[in-house]
Structures are given as structure tokens and as C-alpha cells.
Amino acid sequence: MNTLLKTKVRYETLKDVNRAAITHSTADAVFAEMCSSLSKIVPYDRAGLMMYEPEEDALKVVGLRGSLPGSFFRIGARINRAQTPHGLVLEHQKAVIRKDIEAEAQFAIEQLSISEGLHSYCAVPLVVRGNSVGVVTMLSYRQKQYSELHAEFLQELSNQIVLAILSFTQACANHPRSKLICPRCIGSTGGQRTTLKYKEQLSNWGKKGGRGRRRVQSSQKAD
Secondary structure (H helix, E strand, O other): OHHHHOHHHHHHHHHHHHHHHHHOOOHHHHHHHHHHHHHOOOOOOEEEEEEEEOOOOEEEEEEEEOOOOOOOOOOOOEEEHHHOHHHHHHHHOOOEEEOOHHHHOOOOOHHHHHHOOOOEEEEEEEEEOOEEEEEEEEEEOOOOOOOHHHHHHHHHHHHHHHHHHHHHOOOOOOOOOOOOOOHHHHHHHHHHHHHHHOHHHHHHHHHHHHHHHHHHHHHHHHO
8 A cells, every 4th residue: 555655656657557558559458558567556366447338238348357267257248237336337437446345245246256256346437538438447355455545546547548448449439339430539639649540540430431421522512
């Protein structure tokens, strides 16, 4: 805990995670780097990254560290938003902490965590421009492992990776039902540097109709 309170250590960790978000090219690589940095300060036995799928009203596991063989919590698993504490995090855009999952559980799915020996839980939202797009979690085999201070730090780290993760999963925070990356949103959020980084994805967006619509409009004006 004392280490967590040291401003220098906190700043250096955030800087490392931000660098990972800029340099890595997959969601899993970015999340793995964040987890590696997190583990140096906050102990955890499992960490997960879930993205919200509005069409299914579910959270999909896209990043995971520390899962047991045969666990329900695996890459690609989908969890109904209304049947998990992750849903509370997503809906209220506020961290949820379970100091003792067995005593504080509110959902049946939490029994799966207990059955795998996990007793503490902390989750924070991934938010872009006021829209909830996912959840980051960490769990421990020990009780009373996490506090509000840990949640604040996990939130700070998650804020560093959310834009990169969102771009890799090809969703737009302003248009959550879109399967394409919105170039205006990427450009306005990250500026020229971010736009250049995702040049290939933006090109694909154009091929799928972005540029075509502009040409149609131009032709109509010419007529």
C-alpha cells in the first residue's frame, strides 16, 4: 500500500502503460503490458478485460491473465450484463469492490469465482466521451485485498488504454452499434498522431463506404 501512495512510482507506472497503449498493435498486448505494470504495485491472481456488445447486451472477455484451465472465464466468453457485477460497473460508471465475495455476492455468477478460490474483487469501467464501453477487473485469492485506493489506481491505468483497446475492437464510443472505426472520432480524440497510427483501419473504413458516400454527394451537387 505504501508503494501505491508514492507519486513517483504511480507516475512512472502510468507512463509505462500509456507507452504500451501507443506502441502495441493488439488489445491483448496492451492489456498484458498493463497487467505486468499493475502486478509490480498491486497483487492480483486474475485480471480481465471485457468489452460491451450492445447487440447482445453482454460483456465479452477479450483479455485475461491468471485464468485456470477449464474456467468459465476464458477469452471469448460472453456474460449477460444484467447477471454480473460487471454490469453494475458498466451502468453506473463506478468501481465495484468486493472485499469478501462470498459474503457480499449479489449475482449467481459470483459463485463461479468463489468455486475457483477467488475471494476479493475490484472492477472499474472503461469510459470514452461519457459512454461505457467495457470493464477491467482484478481478483485475488485473499480476502480484503482491495480498497478504494486500489480501485482509483486501476481506473487510472485503465484510462490510459481505453482508446487503444476500443480501436482494436473496431467500435466507436460515440456510435456503439457501428462495426467500423469512425475516423472523425479517432481524429478528434487523438489528433494527427492517432490518425496516422490507425491509417490502415481508416482506409478500410473508406473502402466500406466512407469515401463512397462523399462521392455520391459530390455527384448529386454536380447534377
